[in-house]
Amino acid sequence: MSRFLDKFRINPKGSSPDACQQDASSVLPSIQQGWGFLDMTLDGIVLLDQKGCILDANDRALEFLHSALTAVSGFDIWDVVSQEIAEQNQESTQQALDTSAQYSFIAQQNFENNWLEYTFRKHPQGYVLNLREAGSTQRLQRLLEDSKRYNQLIFEANPNAMWVFDLTTLRIFAVNQAAVKFYGIPRKVFMTLGMDALFPEGEGVELLSSLRPSTDGKETQSEMRLCRQKKMDGKQVLVELAWSHVKWDGHQAVLVTLADLSDRHFADNTLKSANTELTQALLAQQDELKNVRNDLLAFTQAVSSDLQDSLHVAHGFAARLAEKYSLVLDDQGRHYVRRIQASISQLARLVDDLRTLAQLPLRNSAVEAVDLVPICQSLIAGLRKRDPTRNVTIEMTESLVLVGHKNLLTTALSCLLENAWKFTSKKPEAWIKIGVQPGKAVGELVLVVADNGVGFDPVYSGNLFTAFQRLHSSADFPGNGLGLAIIKRVAQIHGGTVWAESADKIGASFFMALPQAAANAA
Structure with a gap:
């Protein structure tokens, strides 16, 4: 050896x-x-x-x-x-x-x-x-996670006190250790504050006015300025403060950097250099995320061609094996062939759903008023043709008009009806109801798809719209757990929300709320 x-x-x-x-x-x-x-x-x-x-x-x-x-x-x-x-x-x-x-x-x-x-x-x-x-997906995810982690390490390790707030809500959602130490405010408390809580009364308004775009629509450039900050013990200190517009975890945000003038070993040039380097690092991270997104799109395109072709070939050979050699195989062998065919079909559906989920942002059509009635009728006709022995009662209002992207709404409605059709399959007298109702917010409409199927345990409702999460056995109800995740992503693209309700595991109702005013402005 x-x-x-x-x-x-x-x-x-x-x-x-x-x-x-x-x-x-x-x-x-x-x-x-x-x-x-x-x-x-x-x-x-x-x-x-x-x-x-x-x-x-x-x-x-x-x-x-x-x-x-x-x-x-x-x-x-x-x-x-x-x-x-x-x-x-x-x-x-x-x-x-x-x-x-x-x-x-x-x-x-x-x-x-x-x-x-x-x-x-x-x-x-x-x-x-x-x-x-x-796997390719894991490699891309690792690049994304490494990029985020690198950005967070730069932010957290910076010796200057730094915090980030949302430009719309003014809520602080990121703070580094130097800021926690400077203000004397625990991190958990920090994350509950609005940006004006760190300024003496009224002085935060001046900063906000500086952040607004100029009359020609251009954003103001970052600058150093003297201002006062309020610590947890109420003490006010004079600091040099700088800010920059950034996009942080999907937020249009403002990164604030400050230096305590009582400690002059942080010179002006050093502070400006650190702020510039951090801004450059954030921009580099955004470029990296953009590259990762392009790589992911390339991967999904490969999935939609090469992988599907391979699955098609494998399925064809399995079918040929079952057809030509079934007499040679014993019962166990024929069972194996059927399992191979079922697994290939399941993988093909998974590939389709993964591609759909990844490419949803690219499917945005023009925002318009869409009547979902003819779309529902077409989708239901397809379900009946696929399963002609079933007798399912469909109840639908005469008008189902929503403002949004037609392609995305069609995708979401297809997933909702497919879900209802599947989970009513064991009901001898099944029914599915489709309707639109006013939402809680002004100008909001809610698409509702309800059924009398097996329902689900409300305790686990928070997991329903998570990719690959299933609350029922795949042996009883086949699927890959991506349908509801696709519905949630469609709602998010429209600026809406989704949720589901079920009473005592008898029937289920799925809701997709879309802000119509926001859709009109899109």
Whole structure:
């Protein structure tokens, strides 16, 4: 057996890890300096000694390994991963590390529909193993999360007191540690304040007037100015204050930076430079988010072509197998073929729904008054054609006029009717009602789709509109849990809201409230 196997397969499965652990006390201190920071990454990181035995691992790695640290510490890494992964990759990894300092491979997790990338790197005291999800969507999500985390670290670590408030509501929704210390206000309390609470009475109005666009529509440039700020103990201090218009987590917001004039070691140029660097970092983060969004769109386009083509081919071969070789297969074999066909169909529907969810913002048509009655009639006709044996009573008002994007409203209505049709399938006398009613806000209308299906437990109503959340078994009611998430996203694009009601798990009503005045102005 190769030298790598001699190093890495010290313990047979189930054996004592003592042989691996004998040098851990001398190796760990030098490797683990700064180990706490590793839990901030989305990667799993495992420390191995020269024999390939596990010394330590961060929380993300333990999630990938489906184990606690106490259960795997001291064991050979190849005894912790699945036997199939070990058999397929152990020897090739050894051969690669004999001649290079790094080697990577990708393997599918058993019984899980996901792939992991394993990267081994040599270390003076042994090896470092990085584990990360290898799917395209996960890579894009990791870029987005890393970008957000980088932005937050810059903001939080800045030595200048900084806080951010919403330009519309004036509510403070972000504050760094320097500001918490300067004002003496706990962070939780800080996040409940409006921006005027930090100024002596009336002085916040002057700042707000400076933030309004000029007569030619241009935003005012950031500048330094002297003003007073009020601390938690009521003490007022003179500060130099600067502000910048930013877009922060979807908010049109204002970033406020201040320097206490009682501590002059923060010179003017240093403060301006720090503010400029932060603004540039925020702009860079916005550019990165834009690039991630473009990458996501490219991914969805690939899904809609390459992946669907592959699924179509796989489904065709499965159908051919069932047709031509059904007499050769036994009952178990035919059952497997049916399961393959069902899984392919389910995956195809999931791909369609994911593409729909990702591309919703691009489907905006012109805002107009849309009568949903003919759209409902067409969608219901399609449902009846698909399931001609069902007898479902449809109640619908004569006029269902909403102002909005026709394409998006059609998508949402399709998901609502599909949902009602599915969950009334076990009712011998099913009915579905569609209507529009006034909302709570002025100028708001609410689209209502109700049914007498199985309903849901109101305790879990908060999970209904979350992607991939299901309150019923897929064996009873097939689906992928994206329909209601699509409905919520359509409402959000219109500036509206969604909710659902069910009484004692008998029937359900789904509501989508749309601000008609806002839609007219869009």
